[in-house]
Amino acid sequence: MKMKTLNPALGLMATLIATVDAGLRFPCSTLTVQRLDPAAQPGALPSSHLHMIVGGNAFNATMEGDVASRATCTTCQMSEDFSNYWVANLFFKDPKNGTYHRVMPAPVQPLLGGSNGAQGGLTIYYTQNDLSKDNLKQNPVKSFVPGFRMTVGSPLETNKPHAGLSYQCITNGNRGTITSTFPTGKCDGGIFTTHHFPPCWDGKNLDSPDHQSHMYNTVRSEYFDPAPACPSSHPVRMPQVTFEVTWDTKPFNNLWNPSTDKNPFVWSFEGSSAGTHADYMFGWKGDALQRAMDKSECFYDGCGSIKKQAMSVANQCTVKDFVRENIDGWQKFLPGMGDAAHTGMKVKKEFKA
């Protein structure tokens, strides 16, 4: 049987805990929601569309070198992890009047023990093989290195996202069927999205022009599958990174009618389901990630050699609002998508001064 994306409501967990050995899974609260994208649009202030970002406070429009040496706090539970992780923000577009409202990320709920006080944010995974076994000897993994970044998926994709990028409609506490499109009905528990990153590195480049071709994607399904061998072009096995988010769409459920309205949810680039994407900027301190990957004791939030912090402490980590635009309330345009005078140009001018 294939290991499915796990469901907190399932009793399946009890069995898994006993067999799982290697890999990390932990919550990171929202750090900031801004139009910045140091991986895909380095230097752009603001970037083209809005992102929800978690992780360390070295986050900035441009990020080079050793992120962990510049950060002083992180919104992640693993307190040696100053990486940044981000996704496009979801919006509700009112079918009656066409205005947009930001959808908030629900407190992340990594399995076991609820959200532990996380605010919004992402659940982050670093797995070695899959979710069910420790494959350390057969499949040793190498930590990412300072300066490393990558993206998965593309806002330009209009057909359908590739394997590993998916949606689920949370209903009655159940994550439900995995789809490549936005759920077509109302989801009382929100819309759950998953992004699996590629796990094979070329061993040389910290980045590439498309931010993807320095990695090779072995992901062929929506599940936490065992990683096959890496190809000779990209021979270095890295941790398999995955992000999960729950977008709290419930407040909008009484504003649309699935039988008469078209799907009202859009990504912050006015994008449909196919354009779902995610960005990763490595920032673990020293050899902390390598230590975690080398130990079979590390899974879920239990890992003796990796320092943790209470989410109440993680939640105090912030960055400044670099872009300073209003993203709340009902908006005529998505941030950055309106006429120039209304958004982008004005903001840029402010920052030149």
Ligand SMILES: *[C@@H]1O[C@H](CO)[C@@H](O)[C@H](O)[C@H]1NC(C)=O
């Ligand atoms: C952000 O980056 C700019 C340009 O590199 C730098 O001058 C500034 O100090 C950074 N801000 C923060 C808060 O890190």
Ligand SMILES: *[C@@H]1O[C@H](CO)[C@@H](O)[C@H](O)[C@H]1NC(C)=O
């Ligand atoms: C659009 O609809 C929403 C939801 O009913 C409402 O709150 C908002 O004020 C409306 N905006 C305009 C410009 O009519």
